[in-house]
Each structure stands twice: as structure tokens, then as C-alpha cells.
Amino acid sequence: MKTKLISVAALLLGSVMSFQSLAxxxxxxxxxxxxxxxxxxxxxxxxxxxxxxxxxxxxKPKAVAADNNQPEKKLTLDEYIPRAVPKWKVKQAKRLYHEHFDELKRIGEAYGVQPRFIVALWGVESNFGKFTGNYSxxxxxxxxxxxxxxxxxxxxxxxxxxxxxxxxxxxxxxxxxxxxxxxGQCQFMPTSFLHYAADGNGDGKKDIWTTTEDVFASTANYLKTEGWDDKYTWGRQIRVPQGIDPELQGREEDKGKYLQEWSKLGITSLDGSPLPKLEEDIKAWLVMPDDEIGRSYLVYNNYNVLMHWNRSYYFAIAVSTLADSIAED
Structure with a gap:
């Protein structure tokens, strides 16, 4: 009887294992x-x-592995910016800015977005369309x-x-x-494509994969829709006084102050000169991505728009740095 019980148990176990092997x-x-x-x-x-x-x-196991893989070491901005915006990328951005100037100017004026920011996003997102991904x-x-x-x-x-x-x-x-x-070249998620993709060359299509005018128009449309104002830039790197209250930093609405208010708190331009006095003062937020040990910035609402695109302080500063480098030409 014991032998039969063992045999039946083994048979049942084998059936379960066989079923599991199919799942x-x-x-x-x-x-x-x-x-x-x-x-x-x-x-x-x-x-x-x-x-x-x-x-x-x-x-595709590689997609899951990539989604789960988080970098162990966090770079500081001083380490990150030279990697994200190397000299060769700045040189390439300036060249492409001039090559596409006519369509960039047309699209920039139509949407109210400075062309240098369109090119900068293009460069940081996909290396000007060279790295767009090969996954289905x-x-x-x-x-x-x-x-x-x-x-x-x-x-x-x-x-x-x-x-x-x-x-x-x-x-x-x-x-x-x-x-x-x-x-595509602006690396839109599908829902972003449906909300922001635009026809930049008038052919009735929205092709962010191969048509640069559509890439530019889609990028500009995203920025404008999210609140971009081409009367202003993104912000500026600044110097903060030693011992500044860390609670002052952050992008929450109630932490925004006008430039002259920040000036009264001891904040200056990076070279130590006073913050500019504008005819129409602008609200800014104190951003210190590496806390008091790293770079500090006063950023305007356009920077907040870049943060809608990608919720990374480093990303937004990389785009802004590249845009400023184009403007230096």
C-alpha cells in the first residue's frame, strides 16, 4: 500500500511539473x-x-533589464555637463543651427520659441537624430x-x-x-506625439523620425503649449552667500521670488556682480541640484517647461547649457 501511495504521489507531482513547464x-x-x-x-x-x-x-528581456537598471553612481553636475555637452556637440550644434537657420527661424517665430532651444533639445535627446533607438x-x-x-x-x-x-x-x-x-529625433513617447507632434513643412504629415522640419515644429509646439515665453531665457548660474537657508531652494510656486528679492538675500551673478535690473522684473527659483557643494542657479519659468519635458534637473541644465553655447556664436 505504501508503495502504491508513493507511486500515485510521484505521478501527481510529475503532472504538476509537466503543467508548470508549459507556463x-x-x-x-x-x-x-x-x-x-x-x-x-x-x-x-x-x-x-x-x-x-x-x-x-x-x-524583450533587454527592455525589462534596461527599465530596472539604475546607475549606482550619481554624477555631480561638474562631471555630468562635460559628458552631456562635450565640445564636439557644441560645434555640431552651431553648424546645424546655421544649416537649418531658415526653417528654424520660421518655426521659432510661428511658435514663439527661440531656435537655439529647439536645436539644443534635438542635440541632447538624440544627438541631432543620430541615436533614436532601434526597438520596435x-x-x-x-x-x-x-x-x-x-x-x-x-x-x-x-x-x-x-x-x-x-x-x-x-x-x-x-x-x-x-x-x-x-x-523619433525628439524622443516623444506615444502620448506626447498625440498631444504635441506638428507638421513643420506643410505636407500634411507629422514625421518626427525623418523630417527635420516636423521635428523642429513638434519640439516648438511642445514648449509653447507647456508655457514657454520667448521674451526670456531659461535662467542663469549664480553665486549664493555662505550659509544661505537651504529651504529657499526648490521649484514650488511659493518659493519663486523676483530677481531683486534674490539680490537682497545676497545672491549675485556668477562673477560676483549684481543681478541685472530689468525693466520688468522676472520671477525666478533657486535651484541647487548638488546642494551647497555644487553649482547654483536662478531659473525662470522656461526652465520649468524644460522640466515638464524631462523631470531631471541635470537634463534641463544640459539643454540650457547647449542653447547658451549656440547663442555665443
Whole structure:
């Protein structure tokens, strides 16, 4: 009897193990894709788009690894800026600014955005269109949604990407981007494309992958929509007095002060000269990304707009630094 019980238990265990061997990430992913297809259909995406977009889609572990990989060492601004804005990139930015000046000027005037900031974002985001990513956007987004860490975000982006294909802006095969689904030369996420992509050359298309005028117009449209004001720049690097109250720094609305108020608190230009007295004083915020040991800035609302684009102080300062370098020419 004991032998028979052992045999039955072994048989049951073998059946369970056999069943579990069939439940792989790949089979689970296939089932998840069926759910995405059903959701897309319910949202009005055409069958032809759904079939084309999910044709041969597979789980991409590299996208999940990239999403989970956080750098262990945090660079200071003094270390980061020379890497993000090296001399060769400044030289290239100036050359491209002059090469595309006519269309940049036209688009800048139409949207009320200084062209140097359009070029700077282009340079920092994709090295002027050279590094846009080679992942299938649908594949990357589906993988990250399935992974589950930020499922709601990436599921929403997947549906937006399908809408872009369905509207005819780009084919499923040509929709390439980063591991996170950022697309084109301005690295828009699909929802950003739907909100801000613009036709810059009047051909009726919104092509942020290969048409520079559309890249420029889409970038300018984003900035203007989020509150950019071309009467002002982004801010300035400054010198703060020793022992300044650290609670003064931050971008919260109630921490903004006019330049002359900051001047009374002992803040000066970087070279020690007084802050400028403008005909119309401007509100600014004290930003010290590396606390009192690093660089300090007074930033204007245009800097806050750059922070909408990418919520990184370092990113916004890199874009601003490159824009200022173009203006020096």
C-alpha cells in the first residue's frame, strides 16, 4: 500500500511539473498580447493595424533589464555637463543651427520659441537624430506593460502607439524607438506625439523620425503649449552667500521670488556682480541640484517647461547649457 501511495504521489507531482513547464514567460506574454489586442479593438483600432503591429511580437528581456537598471553612481553636475555637452556637440550644434537657420527661424517665430532651444533639445535627446533607438516600439511597450512594474503607464503608451499607426503617421514596421518606447529625433513617447507632434513643412504629415522640419515644429509646439515665453531665457548660474537657508531652494510656486528679492538675500551673478535690473522684473527659483557643494542657479519659468519635458534637473541644465553655447556664436 505504501508503495502504491508513493507511486500515485510521484505521478501527481510529475503532472504538476509537466503543467508548470508549459507556463513560461513566453506563453504568458502571448496571452497578455491577446488582451492588448482585445483592448485595442474596443478602443476602435482597426484589425489591419492590430494585426500589423503585433505580427511576430516577442518578449524583450533587454527592455525589462534596461527599465530596472539604475546607475549606482550619481554624477555631480561638474562631471555630468562635460559628458552631456562635450565640445564636439557644441560645434555640431552651431553648424546645424546655421544649416537649418531658415526653417528654424520660421518655426521659432510661428511658435514663439527661440531656435537655439529647439536645436539644443534635438542635440541632447538624440544627438541631432543620430541615436533614436532601434526597438520596435510596440514590442518594447508591450514587454514593459507585461512586466508589470509600471503596467498602467506602458499599457496606455501601447494604445497610443497603435493609434498613431492607425492614423497613418507611420507604419508598424517603421515605428522604431528606445527600449522605453521614446520615438523619433525628439524622443516623444506615444502620448506626447498625440498631444504635441506638428507638421513643420506643410505636407500634411507629422514625421518626427525623418523630417527635420516636423521635428523642429513638434519640439516648438511642445514648449509653447507647456508655457514657454520667448521674451526670456531659461535662467542663469549664480553665486549664493555662505550659509544661505537651504529651504529657499526648490521649484514650488511659493518659493519663486523676483530677481531683486534674490539680490537682497545676497545672491549675485556668477562673477560676483549684481543681478541685472530689468525693466520688468522676472520671477525666478533657486535651484541647487548638488546642494551647497555644487553649482547654483536662478531659473525662470522656461526652465520649468524644460522640466515638464524631462523631470531631471541635470537634463534641463544640459539643454540650457547647449542653447547658451549656440547663442555665443
Amino acid at each position: 513560461t514567460p513566453e506563453t504568458d506574454f502571448d496571452a497578455y498580447i491577446q488582451g492588448l489586442k482585445q483592448e485595442a479593438k474596443e478602443k476602435g483600432i482597426s484589425d489591419s493595424t492590430i494585426n500589423a503591429a503585433f505580427k511576430n511580437v516577442t518578449f 516600439v510596440i514590442e518594447a511597450l508591450s514587454t514593459l506593460a507585461f512586466d508589470g512594474r509600471r503596467e498602467a503607464l506602458f499599457r496606455k503608451q501601447t494604445m497610443a502607439a497603435l493609434q498613431i499607426i492607425d492614423e497613418g503617421h507611420i507604419s508598424a514596421d517603421d515605428m522604431k524607438g528606445s527600449w522605453a518606447g521614446a520615438m
